[in-house]
Amino acid sequence: MKRIIAGVALSFLLVTAAKAGVVVGGTRVIYEEGKREASISVTNADTHTPYLVQSWAENFNENDKRPVPFIVTPPLFRLDPEKRNMLRISFTGMELPHDRESVFWLNVKTISPSQKGDVNKLQVNIKSKFKIFYRPSDLAGAPEKAWQQLQFHTTGNQLVVNNPTPYYVSLFSVSVAGKEVDEPGMVAPMSSLTWPISGSGTVKWRAINDFGGITDVAQQ
Structure with a gap:
């Protein structure tokens, strides 16, 4: 029953997103040290409806209350039908680790207009x-090769992955003896991640690259 409810909720979300008509040109942003800025496009694919687009950066860990070292411009703008704008992400300066990547969130919020007289309609x-x-x-x-260097082993009824590289690896899929791991997530640089498993066997995995694409399958 929970799976059905989750599926219905996901379907509603996808339909709503499709109707919104605002498309972000990427799934991640790589900000290289020393660069003036990084950018990502936002396009209104709707032929009739303008949208307000609000954007901001925040710490990856919601409990991290330190200032965020990025600003996003423009923070709020109107995006007319069939138009595109660029979000520009600038580093404001902050002491971050030099031996590994750091990760933050970019938030993009789209707001549809409410028509006059449509007081009972959902915005x-x-x-x-x-x-x-x-x-x-x-x-x-x-x-681009960090995902291939992951090291897997089992400890009791847990599968452990170790990432010896200085890069984050976002996992698209992980399976043990053909059984998929639910929501494999992301393993941080020089860190490990564990999942409960019910058996053992060959581990296969795929990752998400810098461009949002899916890698080939690796196995161990």
Whole structure:
């Protein structure tokens, strides 16, 4: 029953997002140290409806109350039908680790207009989150190969993955002996992640690359 409810909720979300007509040109932002800014496009694919677009950056951990070292411009703007604008992300300066990536959130909220006299109609607000990866210069290894260097082992009824690289690896899928791990998530640089499993066997995994694409399958 829970799966059915979750499926219905997801379907509603996807339909709502499709009707909104605002498309963000990417799934993540890579901010390389020393660059003046990073950017990502926002397009209104709707042929009739303008939208307000609000954007801001925040810490990846909601309990982290430190100032966010990024500003997004423009923070609020009107996006007319079939028009595109660029969100520009600038680093304001903050002491971040030099030996590994850091991650933050980019929030993009779209607000549909309410027509005059439509007081009883729902105004659609959609908030999407995209990862911002701050990548220091001169990190060891190649970021596009980090996913291949993951190391898996089992401990009791847990599968453990170790990431020895200085890069975040976002996992698209992980399976053990053909059984998929639910919501594999992301493993931080020089850190490990664990999942409960009920068996053992060959581990296969795929990751999400810098461009939002899915990698080939690796196995161990």
